[in-house]
Amino acid sequence: MTQSVFAGFRHVEVGGVPLLFAADARFKTARLVVEFRRPLTALDAASRAVLPGLLLLGTEVHPDRPSLARRMDELHGAVVVPGTTKVGETHVLRLVLDAVAGGFLPGAPDQLGDGSELLAEILTRPRLVAGAFPPDRFDRERRQLQDAIRAERDDPGRYAMSEALRRACAGEPMEVPEHGGADAVAGLDAGMPAVALQDFLVRGEALLCACGAFEEAELLAAVERFVHALPERAPVRCPEPVQISRRAARAETDDLSLRQSKLVQVHRFEGDAQPDEWLARNLMVGMLGGSPSSRLFREVRERLSLAYYASASVDRHKGLMHVQVGLERKAAAAAREQIALQIDALRAGRFDDAELDIARARLVEGILGVDDAAASRCRFAMGQWALGIDRDPRAAVEACARVGRTEIVAAAESLWLDFDYLLAGTEGGEA
Amino acid sequence: MTKDRFVRHADPILGEEVLVARAASGMPVRVVPTARFRDVCAVVSVGYGSTDLGFAVDGGSVHRSPEGVAHFLEHKLFEDQDLHVFERFGKRGARVNAMTGFGRTTYYFQAGTAFEANLEDLLRLVSRAHLTPENVDKERGIIAQELRMYEDSPVYRGFFGLLGALYAEHPVRHPVGGTVESIADIDVEELLACFGAFYRSGNMALAVAGPVEPDRVLELADAAAIPTGAAPERFCPDDLGRPMERRVSVSMEVARPRFLLGYKDRQLVADPEVRLRRDLATRVCMDLILGAGSDAREEAQRSGAFDDSMTGSYLGEARFGTAALVCETEDAPRVEAVLRELLERPLDVREADLERIRRRQLGSLVRSFDSVQSLAFGQAEEALLGIAPFGQLARMQALSIDDVEARRAELFDAESSATCQVG
Numbered sequence: 001m002t003q004s005v006f007a008g009f010r011h012v013e014v015g016g017v018p019l020l021f022a023a024d025a026r027f028k029t030a031r032l033v034v035e036f037r038r039p040l041t042a043l044d045a046a047s048r049a050v051l052p053g054l055l056l057l058g059t060e061v062h063p064d065r066p067s068l069a070r071r072m073d074e075l076h077g078a079v080v081v082p083g084t085t086k087v088g089e090t091h092v093l094r095l096v097l098d099a100v101a102g103g104f105l106p107g108a109p110d111q112l113g114d115g116s117e118l119l120a121e122i123l124t125r126p127r128l129v130a131g132a133f134p135p136d137r138f139d140r141e142r143r144q145l146q147d148a149i150r151a152e153r154d155d156p157g158r159y160a161m162s163e164a165l166r167r168a169c170a171g172e173p174m175e176v177p178e179h180g181g182a183d184a185v186a187g188l189d190a191g192m193p194a195v196a197l198q199d200f201l202v203r204g205e206a207l208l209c210a211c212g213a214f215e216e217a218e219l220l221a222a223v224e225r226f227v228h229a230l231p232e233r234a235p236v237r238c239p240e241p242v243q244i245s246r247r248a249a250r251a252e253t254d255d256l257s258l259r260q261s262k263l264v265q266v267h268r269f270e271g272d273a274q275p276d277e278w279l280a281r282n283l284m285v286g287m288l289g290g291s292p293s294s295r296l297f298r299e300v301r302e303r304l305s306l307a308y309y310a311s312a313s314v315d316r317h318k319g320l321m322h323v324q325v326g327l328e329r330k331a332a333a334a335a336r337e338q339i340a341l342q343i344d345a346l347r348a349g350r351f352d353d354a355e356l357d358i359a360r361a362r363l364v365e366g367i368l369g370v371d372d373a374a375a376s377r378c379r380f381a382m383g384q385w386a387l388g389i390d391r392d393p394r395a396a397v398e399a400c401a402r403v404g405r406t407e408i409v410a411a412a413e414s415l416w417l418d419f420d421y422l423l424a425g426t427e428g429g430e431a
Numbered sequence: 432m433t434k435d436r437f438v439r440h441a442d443p444i445l446g447e448e449v450l451v452a453r454a455a456s457g458m459p460v461r462v463v464p465t466a467r468f469r470d471v472c473a474v475v476s477v478g479y480g481s482t483d484l485g486f487a488v489d490g491g492s493v494h495r496s497p498e499g500v501a502h503f504l505e506h507k508l509f510e511d512q513d514l515h516v517f518e519r520f521g522k523r524g525a526r527v528n529a530m531t532g533f534g535r536t537t538y539y540f541q542a543g544t545a546f547e548a549n550l551e552d553l554l555r556l557v558s559r560a561h562l563t564p565e566n567v568d569k570e571r572g573i574i575a576q577e578l579r580m581y582e583d584s585p586v587y588r589g590f591f592g593l594l595g596a597l598y599a600e601h602p603v604r605h606p607v608g609g610t611v612e613s614i615a616d617i618d619v620e621e622l623l624a625c626f627g628a629f630y631r632s633g634n635m636a637l638a639v640a641g642p643v644e645p646d647r648v649l650e651l652a653d654a655a656a657i658p659t660g661a662a663p664e665r666f667c668p669d670d671l672g673r674p675m676e677r678r679v680s681v682s683m684e685v686a687r688p689r690f691l692l693g694y695k696d697r698q699l700v701a702d703p704e705v706r707l708r709r710d711l712a713t714r715v716c717m718d719l720i721l722g723a724g725s726d727a728r729e730e731a732q733r734s735g736a737f738d739d740s741m742t743g744s745y746l747g748e749a750r751f752g753t754a755a756l757v758c759e760t761e762d763a764p765r766v767e768a769v770l771r772e773l774l775e776r777p778l779d780v781r782e783a784d785l786e787r788i789r790r791r792q793l794g795s796l797v798r799s800f801d802s803v804q805s806l807a808f809g810q811a812e813e814a815l816l817g818i819a820p821f822g823q824l825a826r827m828q829a830l831s832i833d834d835v836e837a838r839r840a841e842l843f844d845a846e847s848s849a850t851c852q853v854g
Contacts, residue, residue: 026467028445028627028797053739063468069723073787077794100794144738151740151759154585241627257684293521308576323480326580358521365524368543372470373801385629426584 001220007384008376008392014208014220015227020381021210021219024374028104030212031114031374032097032119032222036204036384039238040091040173045180045190046145047196048091052082053141054193058127071118076100079116080122087386088317089173089241093200095119098375101213112214115220120229124201131194138190149182153256160262160423161324167252168266168419172242174318201237209382211374241318244268244418251420257423260308263332265323265339266419273414275389276399278316279363280407283400284415285321286359287351288312288342289407293358295342296323304338306331316387320417329424335422346412349405356408364400367393437462437645440820447453447800449810449820450645454652456632456659459814462648463640463806471641472541472803473550475557476811478662479629480534481607485666488628493666498602499615500576500625502531504560506570508538509810511561516552516565525549533603534748537811541804547651554655557635560626564617575611581662584758585681585689588854592681593693593755596849597842600668601677603751627658634662635756640806647666667750671697674849681853687854690763692770694847703749703816710747711826712838713754715788717743719780720773724787736769739795741809754842763852774843778836785832793828 004011009020038044062068072078078099085092098105099115127134133141153159162177169175179185208226210219269281289296289312302311307327315323325335331370345351370376370393391399437450450462484496509516509529520527525542527549538557540549569625579589598604605613635657639648674695700706719726721743731737741758756774760766799805813820 027801029801064729066726066729070787073724073791075790075794077791077798100797104797105793139733140733147687147738147740147759151687156583157580259582260576291521292517297517302569305572308573308580326576328576328579338668354494354522356516361522361524363524365526365543369470369541371466372543372803 003008006390007008007381009209009211009381012220015230016233017089017206017208017227018385019208019210019223020385021216022377022381023214023216023219024211025213027101027212027374028366029098029100030214031210031373031378032112032116033209033378033382034095034119034123034226035207035209036093036200037087037090037207037238037386038200038204040086040089040176042176042180042184044196044199045091045176045178046184047192048084048200049179049185050138050141050145050188051093051191051197052084053144054133054137055082055122055126057141059073059121061121062127063127065086068122075111075114076105076109078111078118078245080115080119082122084178086178088315090317092236093176093204095123103213112218115223116226121175124229124357126197128194132191133193136222138193142188143186145179145185146182149179149185149276151379154383156256156258156260156262156423157324157326160264160421161322163254163423164264164266164322164419167421172244198231201231202233205235205238206233207385209378211377243271243319246270246416247418249417249420251422253422253424255424255426257427258423259334259427260326261329261425262408262423263323263325263327263335264421264423266421267321267415268418269319269321270414270416275387275391276402277407277411279396279400280403281411281414282314283356283363283403284346284408284411285312285314285357286363287355288346289323290359291362295345296325296339299342300325300335300338304334306338308334310335329422330420332424343412343415347409349409351403351408356405360400360403364397366397368386378396436649444822445797445800452639452649452815454632454649454655454657456549456653456655456657457650458632458657459817460649460652461636461638461810461814461820462643463638463803463810464643464645465640465800465803465806467807468641469543469804470541470556470623471543471546471549471638471639471643472539472804472807473553474537474811475538475553476636476638476815477536477538477630478534478634478815479536479625480532481605481609482533482602482667482748483629483665484602486628486663487666488663492716494624494628496621496625497609498605498613499607500519500617500621501536502608503570503574503614503617504622504625505529505531506511506537506574507567508556508560510566510777511559512668516556519552520549523549527553529608529703533607533746534750535815536810539807546641550639550651552647554651554657555852557630558656558658560623561688562622564619567617567619567622571614574608574614574695578606578608578611578614581606581608585683585685585853588683589691589757589851590755592679592853593691593849593851594753596676596679596851597674597693597695597753598670598751599672601751602667602669603753613659628663630658631660631662632657633660635730636811638807638810638814640803640810665750670751671699673846679849679851681851683853685854686762687759688761688852689734690758690760690766691851691853692756693849693851694754694842696747696842697839697847699750701749703818704822706747706749707755707818707822708826708830709838710745711830712834713745713747713842715785715830716778716835716839717745717754718788719778719784719830724755731769731773737766752842767850771829771845774839775845778839780832780835782832785830785835789827793824796823
């Protein structure tokens, strides 16, 4: 088996599936993550969104949810968590096994072996009838998803963000909500989720990642058994995300019975960028709104008392920056003005080195802190793999140190406001 | 000099140790030296929360506070004319934050460098209050925005609606941050009075987990200007009678209505060790009835009585205890009937059920040693309560089905319950 190193993890191919792993005796747990990635489409998103719930409703061996849960209890609280996530314009089916290492338990049980067997069972041997999930279970999960979609509006912050993204990216794959939308879910039939699962397993870009307290041979044996359980694979590469040329900013407002309004701005970064440019973009966004030391926190919240929170974050996979502010409706215009002023200041290089130092220190700490948990180590390595950047945390920190004022200004100059969304509260004495 | 002051508690199976001491001020200090990790997490826990609205210092007269002071004070301690807290921590890349609950205010940082400077600043943060009428007024506007944000949450509104039904007088019925109206009454004098009463060495604890030199932690704790003194005498109504109201509703525009069912403890437990055993029995009981491994829960969900949104929690503090069940539903009467049937009837479980939960708890304990944050928070809480380290497993082993059933019968009594509907 040929081994190489990727992002600080060992890299091998097991049955054609890449495995990144790092045995790390500092931990008392072992983590194995399995990921399958497909393009995000409205047609498939709904079928995929019901999968995690259906997978936990039973397998050929453990026929219902209580028996599966009890099996996890027997494995000293080992958990297998399936989930689907929207990552940029791709849809990811991810299963995570997190198990306490047998060496810390009475009798030193084979926790990784038994846990990975359970993971494979959940993923590849779900309880099906004539190739489909049983109709009663399908109905239950679809009803739950429909209810959850309706309840999204009860979390105004999340709702405002998803509405802003949907409207900003209309016509692009990004506009598709993670669950495909209420109409798509209503249009599902019982056979579709099993087809979606098979599509993930056969055509998905797969990646395995492991970190924690295990022996290499023990892990490789468990992974080989897992890969052997997969159907014959013919993976298809996911397309690059759609990029949009600069255009005039658009704005929309919705009224809702709320005590606090939510302002979300979707900004885009112009053009493709190299990894080092992305580090500069991350630092620039950190200076703008990444922490309590950032410009938005200091100006919008602390100095002008316009909002309880005001922050900015990056979606690297799609090339976006989001700004989120929770405020009174009457303060929205002033907040918008401040956001624009602060971005202009960064573009013009009107910032002191201390600001950059703080943003850098925070980013560096975040990168180096990855090392302290098996979960974050896996997340980092898998994130690098998805972006095609072979750089371990130390190398990322070194690259971070090379970012200076020029790069920050360039990052700010590449930013343009595409969409401004205000979920406006109509309660609480707001004008 | 400091080495002799630590008492060492070790667990040979986990291969871990917790060092226990007191700083010169009398504040309990715990250190979990984990050389294998990069980050240090330090937590200062103060025995002061939103329910501490009545107190007397050193035998003086009873002071009554408006709701929301503990949370307001937490916000204000991050400000000092000399100490630009966020900038100072920020330059070192440290994450610093705080949170206020019913009975605690907790401050912490986590960072991989400059441990000593960070700890000095954290201890200084809780040692003094820089308050002016101007900065208190400015903070009032920010906190009002925070409270408005919470008021848009159906679960938050429902939870405090439920507590308001369960308790006629106990301050747990008030939102932790108070209300926009109640914080209007908070001024510099009020904040200083509360700071002086509660931010004292006898009412605080420090816990540090990470690659640190324990002696240095103790030296820095010794050097900190933590005001000395015991916790103030608290004046809080017991409110152990039946719920004030059996059914309440909160009117707000929601996409999905919420239903909450709550049960209040009618007996207080002063001894922290006994309270921890009671908490454990409660959580195990709720797990057996409503956890993913429960056939009864699965049957309820299969029949459509409720869905995955159903969650249960228990809050057990020295002066109150409450279990709350919450879910999204359009059919509250049906959910209530099914939940009462599950909770208010004798348990039908076997020793094997308890054993699998013991196994999960053991796993959870081992897992906690993979996180400096989990260790520091856990040790700070135990230090404040005066609980010896590594007691969880013994507590779990000692728990019997009879204990769990006795606890179920005590807590899940229809006469101690109330409901709240949101929608």
